[in-house]
Amino acid sequence: MISEKLNLNKEDVKMCRQLGWRSLPLSAAIEMEKFQALGYVRAMIPVINRYYQTEEERIEGYKRHWEFFNTTPTVAGFITGLSAAMEKQASEDTTMDRTSINAVKASLMGPLAGIGDSIFWGSWRVISTGIGLSFAMQGNVLGPILFLILYNVPACIVRYYGPFIGFGLGSKFLNQISNSGLMQMLTKFATIIGLMTVGAMSSSMVSLKLTYVFNSNGVETSVQSLIDSIMPSALPLALVFICFYFLKKNVKPITIIVFIILFGIVGRFIGIV
Template sequence: MIKERLNLSDEDVKMCKQIGFRTLSLCSIMEMEKMQALAYVRVMIPVINRYYHTQEERIEGYKRRHWELFNTTPTVAGFITGLSAAMEKQASEDSTMDKKSINAVKASLMGPFAGIGDSIFWGSWRIVATGIGLSLALQGNVLGPILMLVIFNIPAHICRYYGPFLGFGLGSKFLSQVSESGLMQFLTKCATIVGLMTVGAMTSSMVSLNIAYVFTMNEVEMSVQSLIDSIMPSALPLALVFVCFYFLKKDVKPITIILGIIAFSILGRFIGLV
């Protein structure tokens, strides 16, 4: 269906499938200077080999246009790689085209697409899938982790698979259409709202922090936890989430935060605080 809608030939479909498969490993080759550049070169090998026939042209394509800094969310990177393929095709057919624009378009798209991909898949959909999976796992249901992986990966892989087709088929006209319609800003805002709602729901239902300390006032035992809950229910779990978020903003590693929570829990249980 997508072949007819985008007017793609059999060779185009074969190439887009190769691009999509290679895009799966975009984060498998990371280096600090140019991030995903080497993996991007690997993605573009079928494209360069198809449209350029001399060694000099192929080396120029690999080295000058694709061995440059690139870093975006791999889930949505397929569209950019497909668009690069469309521009390489145009460059091979039009000798007057400025080939530097291929890398310029890549560089201009990787930031916005990273924002969209991170917001939708990492910031929102992964949390939704994890929340559903955890709700089952907490009940001892083995389907919890399986369902989490299925819910997250099916939309993610659909996006990975069709991204190169859309990028190659729509070509550069997509850039002006999306920019004029404000679609990127709308998607990012919606994804952020959904993600925050999900985090709030998970904080209330899945984060637990109780103060076990009990004191006596006028010969009446008073629980610190009941006093806090009477003022604001789930205040302590919310405070714990904000503390974790603060440390994450300070670039503290998640594993360090987890170990800190474990140490705090053990110490609190030992002294009778939690």
């Protein structure tokens, strides 16, 4: 049991469970000034109420976490657990600088968002989508089911156990992971895996073929066959690069999708695709 390995008592386990469940809807009430702050305050209510007895201390605790916060929701549980460990320390040591609690939050949300985005959004979601699509394209109902299971099971496990690990390790984790270089290694590894997956999906799942045929001295020649003789799958690759270019120019994905649909309809109507 993880609680035994981290030396957590029953009250600690109960609190970490509450943190895990309350961190699930972290992004449900995003507002443009402080982003996930409201969800973070809600997650920390059981912690503040446990370690502070007076109304003034609790109000101060709520206000302390009503600050800008934004990270990948999947890894946010770890930060709430770490904040809980620091709140416990602050309640026991009146000389502790309580502004350090928000300082640690601010220093963690960026690096952990990088790891969370790379692993879950940039890599694992793409891999899960690829596996699900390979079934769905064959008309197999397992496609969407596999996607939901493959992505959500690991994500929910990380969300649930994050507070346990954060609270158990305490504030020493920040120094350990920075000094060991683990954070940089994980980010680089996840980026490589994500790029490999996107490359494989571009080759196997993106399809673009020209149907136009021209006549030269009575011989019909397909434009697509000419392109394939020079570089197979050149058109799907070009389409991927064009979409990537517009994404880099901050064009919304839905706009690109609509454009591709219109291109397909018009191209089919005039007989080129």
